[in-house]
Amino acid sequence: MNWEQLLSLKRFGDTHKRIRKEQDETRLGFEVDYDRVIFSAAFRSLQDKTQVIPLSKTDFVHTRLTHSLEVSVVGRSLGRIAGKKILERHPYLSEVHGYRFNDFGAIVAAAALAHDIGNPPFGHSGEKAIGEYFKTGKGQQFKDVLTQKEYQDIVDFEGNANGYKLLTETRKGVEGGLRLSYATLGAFMKYPKESLPKKPTKHIADKKFGFFQQDVVSFRELAEELGLESRGKGEDVGFCRHPLTFLVEAADDICYTIIDFEDGINLGLISEDYALEYLIKLVKDSINIKKYNELIYMEDRLSYLRALAINTLISDAIAIFIENEDAILKGEFSVSLMEKSKFKAQIEDILKLSVQKIYQSQEVLEKEIAGYKIISDILDVYTTALIREKEGNSSNYDRLMISTLPESYRETSASVYSILLNTCCYVASLSDSTAVHIHNKIMGRQL
Incomplete structure (x- = not known):
């Protein structure tokens, strides 16, 4: 895979190539993607969709919308920092084609903003509930009239695949859905494969699926334009990830690790002593103890540690991404960036406590x-x-x-x-x- 193709400004329905040097610098095509997502009805509905606590009546617990906004902010930073380093390594992208480091930030921010746009109500249990209706409920009756892959689409209903459908689906009078750039759609696609075969390998791209049977043709077109390497065998459709997907995923991983944990503290599900102990382990190399000790209120101490923790994990994710750029471009990098983090033990400790105290709370x-x-x-x-x-x-x-x-x-x-x-x-x-x-x-x- 090569960056020139991967940074395609093309949109569904375009009849000519969009050239980076011809872009209006005051409103780049990748920035238009962000705007189109944020003004969409599907995005607005996230304000009343569960992130962790379903139907929470408190005003400081995150919804899918606030989570998505925060992931986009972290994603923008990841994209800009990575973009600067990529352009240093591949100067022709800037000198010949006119790409800037902000382009990478805009792509990752837009894809990150949209990453939960297809998720059902009631959190991840919503996905399972839809699938269970067709797997063990009355919906079983439809199994015999569907192909195996069609049936798998609904018994394993996937918010990521629904997100791709929402972003790209043609409706009467609306060709190509939101008509986002191919680069942003590629970065959005965490699992560039169809629903079967299920988890054919341990590669991160095979963990779930990213498009329904009705969207196979459109995704093939997208993958061909971006130059994504095929990973499917026989008639099965599957591709390597767009490299910037790893940054979108890292932004999500960083936010839900740290901010879901913060929600648990604010709800009183996790004691402050526990929280501070776990977060300080993560930021011990960057914390200013004097400044920290001067903070009187818990929310200020927590806010300070959260900011430090996110910044620490952003720096770590960038280092892993750049170190493994060649393997990522070849489709040979098979795990998430945070799986390779030097803070993996601390992250796992936080997630373990979150599962116990938050996700499995009454x-x-x-x-x-x-x-x-x-x-x-x-x-x-x-x-x-x-x-x-x-x-x-x-x-x-x-x-x-x-x-x-x-x-x-x-x-x-x-x-x-x-x-x-x-x-x-x-x-x-x-x-x-x-x-x-x-x-x-x-x-x-x-x-």
């Missing part, structure tokens, strides 16, 4: 259980109504339910796979509160 578990029921019931009502309508035997209740869907989700002339996938994507688009509201209506609890 509040989180109870609301995840409620989320399973809510998502299953909503899916059941809408899939039943839409499939019955397709088969010509819908009831008045079915037609009433279909009328409550946004118009783009009411289509029943498509294949069973398309109907089921679109319904899953509709449920995934709901915010936590909207899902609860719809469920109350379905159950007759609210008029």
Whole structure:
């Protein structure tokens, strides 16, 4: 893989190549990507989607939206620092093509901003709840009418694949979705493969999948333009990661490691003594003890340590990325950047405590259980109504339910796979509160 192709400014539908030197420096194409994501309806819905604590009533706990904004900020720093070093190594990118280090920061920031845009309500349990409906619930009945890969798309419903669909899907009058640059879409794609075979290797790119069957053709076009190396065998579709994906992933890893931990402290799920002990281990080489001891309030001490910890991990991630640039460009780097971190032991200690005290806390578990029921019931009502309508035997209740869907989700002339996938994507688009509201209506609890 080569940087000139990987930094493509092309967008779906373009009939000519976009040249970096011809860009308007006041608003670069990669910066337009960021703007398009942030003004999208799908991004706005993240303000009421769970990051860690579902339906939290406190004002200092992160939602998917605040998490995504913070990941984009960290991603921008990672991209800019890496970009400066890459241009030093490959000066032709600047001298011949006109690329600047800010371009790398803008690509990573936009991809990081969008990284959770396809995630369902109720956190990662939302993904599992959608899949379980088709794997062990009433949705099992559709297995025999779908191909293996189509069925795998929905039993392993993946927020990353839904994100790619949201960003690129053509709708009536809207060609190519948000029409982001290919570079940003490539950096967004953490798992550039289809749903089967499942985890064919231990390579990080094979951990999950990144696009549904209906998006195979569009992703192939994207991968060809970017020059991504194929990793698929036979008819299976899979590619090497875009190198900047490793920076997007690192930004996410850094933020959820440190900031989920901070949420746990603010909620009182983790004691301050524990927290300070764990964070100080991470920043012991950069902490100013005098400054730290002058901080009177816990939130100020915590804020100081958080900033130091994030800065420490950014520097570490950059060092790993640059050291392994050749292997990354060849598709031979098979783990996340933070897996190679010299702070791996400290990171694992923090994550272990977060799992024990936050992710498995009673509040989180109870609301995840409620989320399973809510998502299953909503899916059941809408899939039943839409499939019955397709088969010509819908009831008045079915037609009433279909009328409550946004118009783009009411289509029943498509294949069973398309109907089921679109319904899953509709449920995934709901915010936590909207899902609860719809469920109350379905159950007759609210008029």
